Amino acid sequence: QKEVEQDPGPLSVPEGAIVSLNCTYSNSAFQYFMWYRQYSRKGPELLMYTYSSGNKEDGRFTAQVDKSSKYISLFIRDSQPSDSATYLCAMKTSGSRLTFGEGTQLTVNP
């Protein structure tokens, strides 16, 4: 069983929709949780970074962590075609190594 599970999609939504992306994990030692965005033919770039359980908001993006359920989410409000990308969840303990989910491919249709 993978340490981090993420539905690979693909997910296709109309412009303006609310998008929900999710990951579950099994390692209770994970303390830091990230979402990376990867455009086609590019490397991943950090989108959101959270440490504790709860919500963190940045513009149209909200990251949610529920450590008790070992579940993290990324919500995108008022989705735009420019949000079309692969979204990767990642997490780690106190060390430097990240464990990634498989990535969810999102397409936002105009």
Next chain:
Amino acid sequence: DVKVTQSSRYLVKRTGEKVFLECVQDMDHENMFWYRQDPGLGLRLIYFSYDVKMKEKGDIPEGYSVSREKKERFSLILESASTNQTSMYLCASSLVGAYNEQFFGPGTRLTVL
């Protein structure tokens, strides 16, 4: 801006060839990483270096080696390339510390024929 560059965007090699993938970062980061990315498997860590000449195996080190002679440069070596090493290879770097963002290069698409 942090910049991580990789020597090639696309590379085609033959089975049995020795392959070198180079990565350079310009922000004096201590940590450097090599991943491969495959459909259905996501990003998997091959090797990690936390200092010059220091390295640590990742989840899938078999068939690979690495070299870090200078802080800014981290090389991935395929001693004898095989078709199952056809993949997207991504290099990343970060500072040391718990709250350390990894910055990625654009990737090298390697095809082994």
